[in-house]
Amino acid sequence: MSHVTKEFDDLLAANRRYAKSAPRGFDGIAHEGVLILTCMDSRLEPLEMVGLRVGEAKILRTPGSHLTPDALAGMVMGVHRLEVNRILIIPHTKCAAASRTEAQTRDVILETTGIDTGDFHFGVDPDQLGRLAADVEAVRSHPLIGPYAKVAGFLYDVETGLLERQV
Ligand SMILES: [Zn+2]
Structure with a gap:
C-alpha cells in the first residue's frame, strides 16, 4: 500500500503490547449509567476524574x-440503547x-x-459558563433525554483536578 508510511509505527507497536491485555469480552453498555461530554484537551482523564x-x-x-449535533446524537443513543441515566457536561x-x-x-x-486560516470557523466561545448553562438546558429540555436522565454541568480545574458543579 503506497500510502503506508512510518509515522505511526510507534503507536502501532504500542498497540501490539496493549492488545495482550486489552479489555475484551464485555458489552458496550455504560455499566454505571454515566455519560460524560468533555473537551478534547490532553490534560483530561474523563473516567479517572470521577473514579470510573x-x-x-x-x-x-x-x-x-x-x-454539537453528534454529541447530542450520542446522548440520545446512550440513553435509549446503552443504559445512560446520568449525563455530565464538563468544560x-x-x-x-x-x-x-x-x-x-x-x-x-x-x-x-504564519498560517492564515481565512474564514474557517473554530466554534470557540469565550462565554464558557454561559455556553455550559445553555448546553445543559438544551439537553435537559430535550424530549428524548430530559425525562430519562439527570443532566448537570461542571467545571474541571486543570490545576487542582477538582470538579465544581455549575448548573
Ligand atoms: Zn478544552
Whole structure:
C-alpha cells in the first residue's frame, strides 16, 4: 500500500503490547449509567476524574465540551440503547476553545504559525459558563433525554483536578 508510511509505527507497536491485555469480552453498555461530554484537551482523564473504569461510562469529546449535533446524537443513543441515566457536561479551566473569540483565534494562529486560516470557523466561545448553562438546558429540555436522565454541568480545574458543579 503506497500510502503506508512510518509515522505511526510507534503507536502501532504500542498497540501490539496493549492488545495482550486489552479489555475484551464485555458489552458496550455504560455499566454505571454515566455519560460524560468533555473537551478534547490532553490534560483530561474523563473516567479517572470521577473514579470510573473502562466499561462504566460513555465518553464524548468535542473542542470546548460544546454540545454539537453528534454529541447530542450520542446522548440520545446512550440513553435509549446503552443504559445512560446520568449525563455530565464538563468544560475545563484554561481551555483554548473558551479563551478567545473566533477573530482572536485566527489572529493567534497567524501570529504563531504564519498560517492564515481565512474564514474557517473554530466554534470557540469565550462565554464558557454561559455556553455550559445553555448546553445543559438544551439537553435537559430535550424530549428524548430530559425525562430519562439527570443532566448537570461542571467545571474541571486543570490545576487542582477538582470538579465544581455549575448548573
Ligand atoms: Zn478544552
